[in-house]
Amino acid sequence: MLKHFKHRFALLILLLTLGMILAACNKDGDKELSDPNGSKTPDVSETDDGEEDATDDGGPKDGGTIVGAMYSAPAGMFNPIFYEEAYEANILDFTHEGLVTQNDKLEFISNLAEKWEVNDDQTEITFFLKEGVKWHDGEEFTADDVVYTYQAMSDPEYENAGGVRVNYVAPLLGYEAYQSGETDVFEGVVADGDYKVTFKFAEPNVSPLYYASFPIIPEHIFSSISVKDIPEAAESKDPGKVIGTGPFKFADMIEREQYILERNEDYWQGAPHLDSIVWKVVAQSVMIGLLEKGEIDFVASPGGIAPADYDIVADFGNIEIIEQADFGYQLMGFKMNHRTTADVESGALNPDNWVPNKKLSNPKVRQAIAHAVNRQGLVGTGHGEGLLHGRGQPINSPIAQQMWAYDESAVTAYEYDPEKAGEILDDLGYVDVTGDGFREDPDGKEWILNFDYPTGNELRERSAPILQSDLENVGIKVNLRQPAEMSVYVPGLTDDNTDWDLYLIGWSLSSTDPDPAGLWATKAGYNFSRWNSPTSEELMQKAVKAPDAFDQDYRSEVYAEWQKHFSEELPALLLYAQNSLWAYNDRIQGIKILPHSMYQDAHEWWVEDAE
Amino acid sequence: MYQYIIRRVLQFIPMLLALSIIVFGLAKAAPGDPFSGKILDPEVGMEIYEKQRAELGLDKPIPVQYLRWAEKIVQGSFGESITYKGRSVESLIKERFLNTVYLGLFALFITLLVAIPIGIYSARRPYSLLDYGSTTFGFFGLAVPNFFFGLVVIYLFSIKLGWFPAQGTLSSNKLTGFAEFKDRIHHMILPGLTLGLASTASYMRYMRSEVMDVLGSDYIRTAKAKGMSNNNVLYKHTLRNALIPVITLLGMELGPLLGGAIITEQVFNFPGIGTLFIGSVINRDYPVVMAITLLLGVAILVGNLLADILYSVVDPRIRYD
Numbered sequence: 002m003l004k005h006f007k008h009r010f011a012l013l014i015l016l017l018t019l020g021m022i023l024a025a026c027n028k029d030g031d032k033e034l035s036d037p038n039g040s041k042t043p044d045v046s047e048t049d050d051g052e053e054d055a056t057d058d059g060g061p062k063d064g065g066t067i068v069g070a071m072y073s074a075p076a077g078m079f080n081p082i083f084y085e086e087a088y089e090a091n092i093l094d095f096t097h098e099g100l101v102t103q104n105d106k107l108e109f110i111s112n113l114a115e116k117w118e119v120n121d122d123q124t125e126i127t128f129f130l131k132e133g134v135k136w137h138d139g140e141e142f143t144a145d146d147v148v149y150t151y152q153a154m155s156d157p158e159y160e161n162a163g164g165v166r167v168n169y170v171a172p173l174l175g176y177e178a179y180q181s182g183e184t185d186v187f188e189g190v191v192a193d194g195d196y197k198v199t200f201k202f203a204e205p206n207v208s209p210l211y212y213a214s215f216p217i218i219p220e221h222i223f224s225s226i227s228v229k230d231i232p233e234a235a236e237s238k239d240p241g242k243v244i245g246t247g248p249f250k251f252a253d254m255i256e257r258e259q260y261i262l263e264r265n266e267d268y269w270q271g272a273p274h275l276d277s278i279v280w281k282v283v284a285q286s287v288m289i290g291l292l293e294k295g296e297i298d299f300v301a302s303p304g305g306i307a308p309a310d311y312d313i314v315a316d317f318g319n320i321e322i323i324e325q326a327d328f329g330y331q332l333m334g335f336k337m338n339h340r341t342t343a344d345v346e347s348g349a350l351n352p353d354n355w356v357p358n359k360k361l362s363n364p365k366v367r368q369a370i371a372h373a374v375n376r377q378g379l380v381g382t383g384h385g386e387g388l389l390h391g392r393g394q395p396i397n398s399p400i401a402q403q404m405w406a407y408d409e410s411a412v413t414a415y416e417y418d419p420e421k422a423g424e425i426l427d428d429l430g431y432v433d434v435t436g437d438g439f440r441e442d443p444d445g446k447e448w449i450l451n452f453d454y455p456t457g458n459e460l461r462e463r464s465a466p467i468l469q470s471d472l473e474n475v476g477i478k479v480n481l482r483q484p485a486e487m488s489v490y491v492p493g494l495t496d497d498n499t500d501w502d503l504y505l506i507g508w509s510l511s512s513t514d515p516d517p518a519g520l521w522a523t524k525a526g527y528n529f530s531r532w533n534s535p536t537s538e539e540l541m542q543k544a545v546k547a548p549d550a551f552d553q554d555y556r557s558e559v560y561a562e563w564q565k566h567f568s569e570e571l572p573a574l575l576l577y578a579q580n581s582l583w584a585y586n587d588r589i590q591g592i593k594i595l596p597h598s599m600y601q602d603a604h605e606w607w608v609e610d611a612e
Numbered sequence: 613m614y615q616y617i618i619r620r621v622l623q624f625i626p627m628l629l630a631l632s633i634i635v636f637g638l639a640k641a642a643p644g645d646p647f648s649g650k651i652l653d654p655e656v657g658m659e660i661y662e663k664q665r666a667e668l669g670l671d672k673p674i675p676v677q678y679l680r681w682a683e684k685i686v687q688g689s690f691g692e693s694i695t696y697k698g699r700s701v702e703s704l705i706k707e708r709f710l711n712t713v714y715l716g717l718f719a720l721f722i723t724l725l726v727a728i729p730i731g732i733y734s735a736r737r738p739y740s741l742l743d744y745g746s747t748t749f750g751f752f753g754l755a756v757p758n759f760f761f762g763l764v765v766i767y768l769f770s771i772k773l774g775w776f777p778a779q780g781t782l783s784s785n786k787l788t789g790f791a792e793f794k795d796r797i798h799h800m801i802l803p804g805l806t807l808g809l810a811s812t813a814s815y816m817r818y819m820r821s822e823v824m825d826v827l828g829s830d831y832i833r834t835a836k837a838k839g840m841s842n843n844n845v846l847y848k849h850t851l852r853n854a855l856i857p858v859i860t861l862l863g864m865e866l867g868p869l870l871g872g873a874i875i876t877e878q879v880f881n882f883p884g885i886g887t888l889f890i891g892s893v894i895n896r897d898y899p900v901v902m903a904i905t906l907l908l909g910v911a912i913l914v915g916n917l918l919a920d921i922l923y924s925v926v927d928p929r930i931r932y933d
Contacts, residue, residue: 165660166655258782259784286763491652
């Protein structure tokens with residue numbers, strides 16, 4: 002008896018000990034914070050030392066290494082014309098450069114090109130290149146490199162080899178003839194001497210600088226390799242062989258673990274202060290701990306800090322957090338039309354054949370749904386609230402809010418008002434006739450909205466059941482289906498000869514041009530709502546039509562009109578734009594924060610503890 | 613014996629053929645393809661992916677695609693990955709294979725190192741404090757999810773105490789020779805522990821019950837009656853017989869071992885076959901999926917064959933002709 006008791010006792014102690022260990026590990030997560038916005042600035046006393054050092058020595062020091070974190074390893078394609086992932090961009094942003102880049106107001110500014118001239122009808126833009134710019138291998142950067150880059154992207158083999166950036170070359174003069182192999186004379190980009198290069202467009206172009214902003218690759222390296230073989234070439238993949246003009250060279254890697262960038266001594270804007278920047282791949286669950294410990298110095302897009310972790314990181318004291326709105330948003334779309342089976346099979350996007358989805362074809366119904374959704378509730382107003390802990394905002398326009406074309410005043414802000422939603426539906430005849438608590442359609446028939454959503458973005462996934470309950474609150478019956486992984490979900494979304502009604506998707510938008518046609522033009526593949534509006538079509542075309550559209554104010558006006566039209570028609574309810582949360586250790590100095598990036602002018606970064 | 617082995621190896625061929633057809637069929641039957649899960653980019657039109665599908669022959673009937681794939685295999689190539697542009701499947705697997713083997717063996721080593729002595733001790737002193745303690749500990753290891761245990765050890769030993777690196781397999785390419793070896797072991801301890809302790813419980817229990825079983829059998833009583841020392845009885849007679857089921861377990865382990873440990877690999881960012889496999893399944897990277905499946909198929913078949921051969925070593929009564 003006593004023996005048994007002893008054993009039980011020992012067991013109990015063991016369990017208690019384990020329990021305590023686990024509880025101790027969880028401590029940080031439970032920490033209560035007094036400041037609801039969590040916008041704590043680091044304590045002055047903690048940052049004092051460093052700043053004094055800086056003033057003592059009066060300026061940047063050379064040397065030192067900093068470590069950045071990314072949550073997933075790059076696939077390994079370090080060639081700008083073939084890469085596809087943001088993780089690869091993390092490296093290419095430091096190694097490669099374009100003719101122009103963007104400033105904090107998102108205007109294009111000079112980079113490898115000193116200046117440029119546009120002809121009167123905007124069919125040609127001529128760049129005068131910086132002289133004395135050297136590739137990482139010491140060769141001179143010239144106009145031939147620019148021509149080569151665009152020529153490679155226009156190559157007949159480019160797409161078959163896996164290239165996807167045809168967007169940048171499609172408007173060039175003679176693109177189709179060259180791409181289809183009809184001619185081997187490439188007339189889209191023409192060099193005149195070593196430092197002058199002209200882009201020629203087939204039609205007047207409203208944003209020629211955007212098309213010329215693509216990172217340039219070295220002609221002297223790739224011209225001997227056929228475009229078809231570029232993805233396999235060591236020059237596209239291996240450290241030491243990847244050559245750009247940027248401030249850092251891709252010097253070494255431990256594949257899928259570390260990517261090491263080293264200072265480019267001959268950088269044309271002056272040698273960088275830092276010796277090296279090391280990218281480490283770390284699990285998201287471990288990153289915060291490493292950031293606190295100082296093993297990681299910075300983390301940015303994609304991913305950054307999770308909204309729920311904001312307060313924890315802010316509390317570390319030595320970490321600066323940069324919070325700004327992301328270029329993009331999440332939306333709940335309405336399938337306004339479905340395609341026919343024949344069209345889905347042939348892949349045709351022919352609006353004439355589309356079948357209206359009666360359940361959602363009335364814009365008033367969509368507006369009622371917009372009023373029924375508590376979008377601020379999804380975002381929350383502070384830590385512990387909503388899905389985003391307040392790190393984002395509900396939006397009403399599908400144009401990125403940082404853009405000059407964004408116009409808050411043009412759009413209807415559908416405030417959360419379930420009563421109003423109910424009234425609109427009542428007026429339209431959507432009332433509950435069977436007494437089951439859910440509305441029937443005006444004919445008294447069952448009215449159930451099918452709701453599909455993808456996995457992959459945890460916050461979006463968690464928003465689906467919340468949206469369902471918001472809609473059911475106003476008596477709309479929602480059939481929330483099982484979430485599907487993206488590679489299954491997107492075909493379902495595309496091949497829409499089915500019964501889909503509501504869907505969730507997120508878009509990340511370009512920081513360069515606000516033209517929404519890629520997502521919302523009637524025949525755009527990504528117009529998953531199958532929104533067919535002649536007005537919208539007309540406005541989008543008007544906004545890019547020469548010569549009126551050469552004037553940015555004119556475009557702004559047209560886009561304002563379009564945004565108004567969008568928010569009335571409501572092909573999708575925009576849910577929220579999340580804030581990106583980037584963070585860096587305050588030992589790094591000279592970081593320049595732009596709305597779209599923090600990697601610009603990395604040659605000016607320096608650390609105070611450099612030896 | 614050799615004839616038996618050759619016969620068994622020849623049997624592998626139809627089995628692997630059947631395996632490849634089934635897996636190919638299943639992979640293709642799953643909705644989606646390598647391009648459908650790509651990050652939707654408003655700057656990249658959907659039509660581009662149509663062209664790339666056609667280029668890879670993904671629009672052809674499935675049997676045709678299978679034959680295309682099989683043709684390459686016969687020529688000795690697994691083809692090119694679709695997700696990892698410009699990479700051969702061989703290079704992708706090679707890059708991670710050694711990581712997986714090292715981690716797997718290291719974990720197995722930890723498992724056996726812990727499980728066999730404790731199993732034997734528990735059998736000799738059943739219902740003792742250590743028996744209860746180890747059983748509790750073992751089942752605790754079995755019950756706690758791997759990722760959680762991984763995070764706990766990272767938090768304790770890496771972030772708080774700073775004894776071991778938290779992520780990866782190597783600190784720097786500059787290390788060579790013994791320094792590199794030491795560094796790799798250093799990186800392997802936490803993931804190895806996490807992975808190894810998870811399967812300790814089952815080995816421990818097997819060992820315990822087998823040893824108890826054998827200890828109670830007639831020939832052990834005879835041996836003891838002859839006046840043999842306890843240790844002699846244990847190591848000469850008992851262990852050999854008690855190891856048979858453990859060998860079965862080990863034989864079955866070879867497949868999963870080479871298949872990698874997805875969760876552990878992810879938590880420790882230890883690039884191995886497991887994460888490559890799951891990633892390829894999610895991305896529908898068919899050539900990689902097929903290659904890994906075949907590799908695992910071979911590993912499981914070979915593992916079982918090895919177990920069968922080992923039986924005859926530990927148990928002379930078992931003979932193959």
